[in-house]
Amino acid sequence: MMATTKLDRQFMKLFKDEWPGQLQTTPVRLAVLGSSTVDHLFPGIRIGALRRNLWVTIYKGDYGQYVQDIYDAGSALHAWQPNTILFAFDSRHLLGGYQVGEAAQATESRLNETTERIVHLWRAARDKLGCQVIQQTALPIYPRLFGENENRLASSPAALLDRLNERLRVLAEKEGVTLLAMDHWAAQDGLSSWHDPALWHRAKQEIHLAAMPMYGDIVGRVLAALQGKSRKCLVLDLDNTLWGGVIGDDGLDGIVLGQGHALGEAFCDFQRYAKDLARRGVILAVCSKNDEKNALLPFEQHQDMVLKREDIACFSASWGDKATAIRSIARQLNIGLDALVFADDNPFERNIVRRELPMVAVPELPEDPALFPAMIARAGFFESLALTAEDMMRTRQYEDNSKREAAREQATDMQSYLRSLEMTLHWSRFTQVDQARVVQLINKTNQFNLTTRRYSANEVANLLDDPAVVALQMRLADKFGDNGIIAIIIGYRTDEATIDIDTWLMSCRVLGRQVEQAALAILAAEARRMGARRLVGRYRPTEKNGMVAEHYPRLGFAPLPGGAGTDPQFVLDLDARCEVPNFIQITEN
Amino acid sequence: MSETEVMQQLNEIFRDLFELPELELTPGMSADDIDEWDSVNHVMLVVEIERQFKIKFHTAEVEEMKNVGDLVRLIVAKCEAK
Numbered sequence: 001m002m003a004t005t006k007l008d009r010q011f012m013k014l015f016k017d018e019w020p021g022q023l024q025t026t027p028v029r030l031a032v033l034g035s036s037t038v039d040h041l042f043p044g045i046r047i048g049a050l051r052r053n054l055w056v057t058i059y060k061g062d063y064g065q066y067v068q069d070i071y072d073a074g075s076a077l078h079a080w081q082p083n084t085i086l087f088a089f090d091s092r093h094l095l096g097g098y099q100v101g102e103a104a105q106a107t108e109s110r111l112n113e114t115t116e117r118i119v120h121l122w123r124a125a126r127d128k129l130g131c132q133v134i135q136q137t138a139l140p141i142y143p144r145l146f147g148e149n150e151n152r153l154a155s156s157p158a159a160l161l162d163r164l165n166e167r168l169r170v171l172a173e174k175e176g177v178t179l180l181a182m183d184h185w186a187a188q189d190g191l192s193s194w195h196d197p198a199l200w201h202r203a204k205q206e207i208h209l210a211a212m213p214m215y216g217d218i219v220g221r222v223l224a225a226l227q228g229k230s231r232k233c234l235v236l237d238l239d240n241t242l243w244g245g246v247i248g249d250d251g252l253d254g255i256v257l258g259q260g261h262a263l264g265e266a267f268c269d270f271q272r273y274a275k276d277l278a279r280r281g282v283i284l285a286v287c288s289k290n291d292e293k294n295a296l297l298p299f300e301q302h303q304d305m306v307l308k309r310e311d312i313a314c315f316s317a318s319w320g321d322k323a324t325a326i327r328s329i330a331r332q333l334n335i336g337l338d339a340l341v342f343a344d345d346n347p348f349e350r351n352i353v354r355r356e357l358p359m360v361a362v363p364e365l366p367e368d369p370a371l372f373p374a375m376i377a378r379a380g381f382f383e384s385l386a387l388t389a390e391d392m393m394r395t396r397q398y399e400d401n402s403k404r405e406a407a408r409e410q411a412t413d414m415q416s417y418l419r420s421l422e423m424t425l426h427w428s429r430f431t432q433v434d435q436a437r438v439v440q441l442i443n444k445t446n447q448f449n450l451t452t453r454r455y456s457a458n459e460v461a462n463l464l465d466d467p468a469v470v471a472l473q474m475r476l477a478d479k480f481g482d483n484g485i486i487a488i489i490i491g492y493r494t495d496e497a498t499i500d501i502d503t504w505l506m507s508c509r510v511l512g513r514q515v516e517q518a519a520l521a522i523l524a525a526e527a528r529r530m531g532a533r534r535l536v537g538r539y540r541p542t543e544k545n546g547m548v549a550e551h552y553p554r555l556g557f558a559p560l561p562g563g564a565g566t567d568p569q570f571v572l573d574l575d576a577r578c579e580v581p582n583f584i585q586i587t588e589n
Numbered sequence: 590m591s592e593t594e595v596m597q598q599l600n601e602i603f604r605d606l607f608e609l610p611e612l613e614l615t616p617g618m619s620a621d622d623i624d625e626w627d628s629v630n631h632v633m634l635v636v637e638i639e640r641q642f643k644i645k646f647h648t649a650e651v652e653e654m655k656n657v658g659d660l661v662r663l664i665v666a667k668c669e670a671k
Contacts, residue, residue, distance in 0.1 A: 002605060002637060009608070040632070198648045203632045210636055 004213040008043030011050065023053050028223055031059040031082040031131075033066035035093035036204040044216020051217070052224035053338075070124050078129065084226070085125045086134040086180070086219065087118070090206040091141050091161055100145065100155050107155045115167050122175050132226055134219075135172060136180040137165045139206060140187075141195050178222055178385055182207075185218070188378075221383040231361060231381040232335055234274060235326060237344035238288040238295055238317075242274075242307065243267050244369075246508065248294045248447040248544055258304025266370040271306035273373035278311050282382050285314040285329045287342070289349075289511060291447070291546055292317040319547055321414060321512050322349050323356035341381045343372070346509070347480050352417055418513055419583040421478040425518050428589040430464055430471040437485050438473055441505065446544040449505040450537065450551060455490075468493040470526050474519055475589075476510050486510045487519050497533040499523075504537065504551070518584040520555050520572075528574055535572040536560065590668045595642075595661050602637055606630060616658030642668060 028049065032038050042058050049056040059080050061069050066087075069077035094114060099106075118135070125131045142157040144150045150159045165183050172179050186194050199205045207215050224230055239246045244256025244263050258264045278284045284307070288295050295317035299309040309315070314332050316325045322344070330337045338359040344350050345365055354362045361381055365372060430438060435457065442455045455463075463471040474487040487510075490503040501523075506515065527535055537552045539545075553559070556579070557570035580586070600614045607625035620626040626634070638660075639645055644667040654660050 001633070001640070005633065006605075006608075040629070198646070198651075199632070199636070201648055202635075202651055203628075205632070208636075209632060210640060 001210050001212060004047050004216070005043050008046050011046065023055055025052075025054050025227055025229060026083075028054055028056040028084050029059070029080070029082045030056050030223070031061065031069075031077055031080070031085045032088055033061045033069065033077075033085060034088040034090065035064055035066070036090045036200075036206055038088050038207075040203075040205055040209050041088075041207060041212050041215050041219075044212040044214070045219045046216070047213070048216035048218070048220025049223050050220075052220050052229055054220065054223055054227070054229070056223065066121075070121055070129070073128070082129060082131055084132045084134065084223065085129065086136065087121065087125075088136045088180075088207075089118075089138070091138045091157075092206075094138050094164060095142075095157050095160055098155065098157050098160060100153070100157070102155050104154045107160065111160065111163060111167070114164060115171060118168070119171055119175060122177050126176075133175075133177045134180055134222060135168060135177050137168055137183045139182045139195055140191065141197075141200075141206070178226065180218060180222060185214075218380065221380040222385075225383040225385050229338075230383045231341050232339040233283040233285055233313075233329075233333060233341070234277060234376075234382075235285045235287050235329060235340055235342045235360075236274065237342075237346065237349065238286060238290060238298075240345040241343060241365075241369075241372075242271055243298060243302075247297060248290055248508065249444055251446075252297055252302055255298065255302070257298070257302060263369070264304070266368070266372075268304060268306055270369055270372040273376070275306055275311055277382065280387065281384070283313045283333060283335075284311055285333065285340075286312050286316060287322055287325045287329060287344075288317045289319055289322070289508060290317040291544070294447075294544065319511060321352060323353050326353060326357060326360060341376070343376065345369075348478075348509075351480070355417055355420075414512075415583070418581070421480075421513070421583070423476060423478045423513065423515075423583065424585040424587055425474055425476055425515060425522070426587050426589050427472055427474040427519075427522050430460065430473055432464070434473055434485060435460055438488060441485060441488055441507070442503065445505045445507070446542070447508055448511065448548055449503075449542075449545050450501070450548055451503055451540045452542050452545060453490075453503050455503075463490065470499060470523065470530065472519075472522060472526065474515075474522065476513075476515060483507070483510055487515065489519065489523050491523065491527065491535070493530060493532065494536075496531070499527040499530070499532045499535050501535060501537040513584075514581045515584065516551070516555060517579060517581050518586055521578045521580040522586060524572070524574055524578045533574050535574060536569060537572075538567045538569045540567045590665060592661050592665055595664045595668070596657075598641065599638070599657070599661060599664070602634070602641065606634055606637060614657050616661065617656055619656040638664065644668060644671070 030045070032041070039060050042060070045058065046056050059077060059082055061077065069075045072078070098110065122133045122135070125133050138161045140158065140161050142161060144158045145156045146153045150156055151162070153159055169179065182194070194208055194211050195206060196208050199208060221230070236242055244267060245254055247255055256264045257267050274284055286295070296309065298305050299307070314329045316329055318325060326340065326342060327337065330340060337357055341361045341363065342353050343363065343365060350362045350364070353360055363376060363379055366375055439455065439457045439460050442460070446452065463469050470491040472489045473485050476483045476486045486507040488503060488505050489501065491499040491501045494500045524535065537557060539549055539551065541549065552570035557572045560569040560571050562569050596614060600612065603614055604610050604612050607623060607630065609625065620631065635646060635651055642664055644664065650663060654663065
């Protein structure tokens with residue numbers, strides 16, 4: 001509340017009522033007409049709209065003067081020339097004069113009178129003032145008189161309000177009026193989040209001042225939807241976003257998805273929410289750091305996948321950075337980056353996308369996937385006002401377009417992003433303490449693994465004191481936290497001058513951050529210390545490690561001639577200098 | 590919480606809300622002494638105090654607050670009763 005208020009003050013100081021003129025949207029001249037205090041909501045509305053690049057100037061009517069304002073052609077409102085009117089009537093005003101116990105017929109005609117009055121206002125606002133009309137539904141503030149079966153007491157104010165809201169929905173549909181569903185918000189958050197009777201008595205604020213930022217955001221998203229500025233596409237990460245685990249490492253049977261497992265059901269539920277969104281016109285895309293073959297596997301073969309390949313209009317699986325991938329998705333779908341919402345469980349990916357592409361919406365997903373659907377729904381990214389036939393067909397259309405478009409890569413400013421991460425690579429020889437984790441990584445890592453050599457706990461333990469072995473573990477920390485052990489390298493001294501790299505594996509979580517170069521620098525220094533003059537590495541291809549085929553050449557190793565049918569081998573002369581990325585600090589533990 | 594602590598935190602809220610970074614509250618101060626302390630800001634002040642101290646004022650209490658000293662004593666009493 002305070003943050004929004006202060007932001008709004010700054011904003012008003014800077015711009016007053018002058019439209020800055022740079023926004024690609026139509027300025028909104030919004031009249032907020034109510035029957036009690038509404039101006040406490042204005043900072044929220046201005047900021048909520050501004051978040052969506054909408055410039056809003058607000059007209060505040062005098063207390064209870066909205067009838068004259070609307071119908072009198074000489075009124076201040078007419079002179080002000082609004083283009084949008086929000087009717088924000090408080091419930092007490094709407095039900096003024098109700099009488100508990102009166103005959104059903106009297107209640108009925110009371111309701112009719114109220115709705116007729118409102119519809120007249122709508123029509124006048126539309127026809128005489130040429131305005132878009134937004135109607136706030138009544139906040140259910142009345143305590144119940146019967147209880148669970150309140151509807152059986154037709155004259156109860158609580159029951160009346162429910163019926164009034166039902167009617168408003170039908171009428172709004174007929175009259176082309178946009179609703180602000182305050183009754184839904186009260187049901188979702190609890191009435192006390194939205195209404196405090198004490199504040200009503202003190203300041204005639206029906207909407208709680210503390211709820212002002214949320215209220216303003218809701219108005220903002222509806223105003224944006226009226227200009228067709230809602231978001232259109234949900235871009236989904238795969239591993240630990242659509243299923244638990246890493247498909248490339250855990251395999252089809254290892255990922256967590258499906259019935260009989262609470263977490264697996266939660267992921268299914270999120271997929272179902274995405275699918276429901278797709279069915280009503282939101283485009284789905286996938287952006288994953290994966291081999292495409294691995295990424296597609298669950299879509300093609302896992303029987304608990306709710307989302308199918310044909311639900312995804314644009315499928316991007318590669319090892320490039322996600323900001324670049326997302327640019328390419330927008331281009332292929334031929335929509336603006338500001339139409340995208342990016343859902344990823346990994347804070348690193350979220351932050352690079354926020355930094356590189358601030359126009360993409362990147363929700364701070366909760367850790368528990370059970371909470372993903374409600375979180376995304378609450379943010380209102382895809383606010384829509386009507387369903388069209390194209391909506392129902394949209395995913396298919398975009399998929400077709402996307403197939404026609406060729407993907408163009410565009411480099412993003414990676415260097416400065418990586419620098420901003422403040423990475424430190426802590427390394428040591430294998431330790432007893434971390435042995436369990438080391439064994440686990442050696443036996444689990446499939447993708448970034450040059451040889452996929454497995455070691456038992458005993459074999460790892462034997463490496464600890466062997467003077468002819470260089471066995472390194474590396475932990476990466478950055479400003480977002482500690483990623484734990486993410487790299488393991490095991491080398492054997494095979495002759496006086498040579499260290500042979502038997503194992504080099506890394507966690508895919510830290511890919512694209514040039515940790516490989518830093519790891520090589522550590523290895524080279526250790527090898528030199530042991531008196532070696534060269535490093536030899538090999539790539540043993542498996543079904544899953546295609547991504548590291550070029551690992552050694554990328555690090556400056558030269559190919560070693562080998563016999564046909566043998567694994568490619570590479571050599572690095574240790575007399576030459578190793579390039580170390582200057583944005584990764586290296587520390588020995 | 591002691592009166593001094595409450596006073597300090599309250600001072601921060603006042604400085605923040607009224608955008609008066611130099612403001613030094615004294616127990617005798619009232620709305621008459623601070624131009625920005627109008628009826629609209631008073632509502633916000635009360636809501637913000639309720640939020641920060643996690644207390645709820647009685648409707649009658651809000652009406653009876655005459656000066657900063659009253660407010661501090663009320664907050665201390667409410668916090669102790671929690």
